[in-house]
Amino acid sequence: MSTGADRSRSRIVPALLLAALLAGVLAACGDDSPAPSSDPEAEVVAGIERTLRQRARALVAHDEAGFDRTIRARDPEFVAEQTTYFDNLGQLPLEMLRFDLAADTVERDGKAYWAEITVRLQLQGYDATPVVTRDRWRFAPTRNERRYLLTSTTDTAWEKKTSGAQPQPWDLGEVEVREGPGVLGIFDATTVATAEAVVASVSEGRFQVKAVLPGDIGDPGGVVVYTLADPTYVESLDSLPVSDPDRLDAVTLPVPRNAADAGGPVASYRILLGPHVLDEDGEVLDRLVRHELTHVALGDHARGVPMWLTEGLAEYVSVRPIAPAERRLQTEALNLVASGVDDLPADEAFGGEDAEGWYALSWWVCEYIAATYGEPALWELLDGLANGADQDEVIGDQLGVSTADLLQGGADLMRRTYG
Known part of the structure; x- marks a missing residue:
């Protein structure tokens, strides 16, 4: 598949069509009949947009024949890739799917064209809003140049440098x-x-x-x-x-x-x-x-809460259905305490060699807070530390102790519990 390198390119930006290019096209509607025009660049844009509308409609309706008519069948590897994509999306509960052509990104590649596409996909019952991602696809004309068929959805160089490209497993x-x-x-x-x-x-x-x-x-x-x-x-x-x-x-x-x-x-x-x-x-x-x-x-x-609290809370909640005597502790946590740690960890510690120990010790700091101040204190601390609030100040105000005292309290409770 093409990577977008070593191409002869020229941008197509028909100024008179800018408003039309910016307008989104819903997957469930659209007219595939070609609009009369004497402007060849406008015909290219219109042809690509018709293909995008047809592709979205076919995926939502699980119309395999309609989907196949939007891709060029000369490359068996590409056709197989697109067949997999069609089958994948056919299994998803799609609430909304839409492909929009970006206004100023159409570039000539010989007789074909590359263009950036905005993809809007929403999973019904799982996404609060459509998820917007970007991609770059290649379109080639049919022999009569009345239609433009998809020939590639892969531009590796572009994807590496573009923050809006966020593939999901089904892609x-x-x-x-x-x-x-x-x-x-x-x-x-x-x-x-x-x-x-x-x-x-x-x-x-x-x-x-x-x-x-x-x-x-x-x-x-x-x-x-x-x-x-x-x-x-x-x-x-x-x-x-x-x-x-x-x-x-x-x-x-x-x-x-x-x-x-x-x-x-x-x-x-x-x-x-x-x-x-x-x-x-x-x-x-x-x-x-x-x-x-x-x-x-x-x-x-x-958001913005230190990882010792978010990971500690996740562990604290995860063990509640388990009988206290059956709650397993990683031995790394006891080893970490024995090594002489004396304060709450920075976020980086959870990606380091002592990560397992810090997960468990953070859990027991949360156990200590709940046992000493009551469980509501955990959620009040979560709210207090949101958005990067000063940790020393919030813990001092809400619990009346230092961060070092808090760690020590959790470590002592853990040692008493596990001997």
Whole structure:
């Protein structure tokens, strides 16, 4: 597939058509009949836009013949890739799908054209708003140049330098979709055998987490969970908490409403489970799922909050359904205390070699806060530390202790509990 390099290019920016180019076209409507025009550049733009409308309609309606008419069938590899994409989206609960041509990005490539496309996709019951991403596609004319067919959706060089390109698993390879009450599971050929157990764990975990959280945080609603053996999607992520994806047990991923604004409003939060955790027993999987569901539920409440509190809270909530005598502790936590740590950790510690110990110790700091000040103090501290508030000041005002005292209290309670 073409990477967009070594091309003869010229931009097409028909000024008179600027307003028309900026106007979005809903997937469910549109007229494919060509508009009369004596302007060849306008015909190119109109032809590409007709193809985009037809592609969106075909995907929403699961119209395979209509979809096939939007792609050129000369490259077997590209056709196979597009067939996989069609099958993937056919399994998703699409509430909205739309492709818009960017106004000033159409570039000639011989007889074909490259153009940036804005994709708006919303999963019904799972995304609060459509998720907006960008891509760059190549279109070639038919022999009579009345239609323009898609020949590539891959421009590697452009994707590497563009923040708005945010592929999802269904964009990158074959997926198997399974749905349960409030859960949409995305699997691949290797992990789909575990789909029933994973979906059931997430579905039950939603209610267990909701029972612990205060009312103002509430139910996160539908949850999307990815469980993939194929590393392609994980390797496309640039904000993992660990440097080695093979060490990743699970992570909660915010999905921005606009991929070009990573720190902006979020359309949903999705959970990624490492495939190796599927080999663990059910209790371990359920606890891990509840941990991630807590992150999903906290959502924007946790923005700017130190990781020792957000991770400690996730652990605190995840063990509530487990009898106290059966709550496992990583031995790394006791070793960490024995090493002489004397204050709450910075966020960077959760990606370092002592990460497991810090997760457990942060949990026990939360246990100490709940036991000493009452469980509501946890949620008040969460609110107080939001948006990067001064940690020393907030903890001093709300709890009347220093951060070092707080760590010591958690460490002492942990040692007394586990001997």
